Amino acid sequence: MAAHEIDHRAPEPPFRQIAADLTQDIERGELPPGSPVPSEKELVERYGVARNTVRSALAVLRDNGLVYTVPSRGTYVHEHKGENERQNDG
Template identity: 80%
Template sequence: MAAREIDPRAPEPPYRQIAADLTAEIARGDLAPGSPLPSEKELTERYGVARNTARSALGVLREAGLVYTVPGRGTYVTDRPEGVV
């Protein structure tokens, strides 16, 4: 899936723009329950951001209950994402 371009001048910080993009992918079913999300490294390449920015975006999704992380294995879409209709 092609990433939307991050606008560094937008009022919304880049990590929130990435989180919104990934949330939309989950809502559309592009990232189905149990599917792995791109790694932090893949997100940095996909969006042209720093690793901490990618990490923050994944943190937003975790806090929203959309994904969970297994240390050393990756981040996955939850079986029943709370924030997605």
């Protein structure tokens, strides 16, 4: 994965920028289903942000059904469907 930077002048908050970046990594297959997402520590170092910012970004990915977290193990990419398929499941 390439170096990632946060645009602090952007109207979108840093946690949303990180969530969007990780979402792209998932959609491009750089983080395939079942693979671990980099640790909070790695993401803090990669993006140069606070741990709470990373946690907020991961919460967005969880809320969107892209990742799941196993306590004491880590966060992993979900076997996911496209957005339209998820909406049609209900």
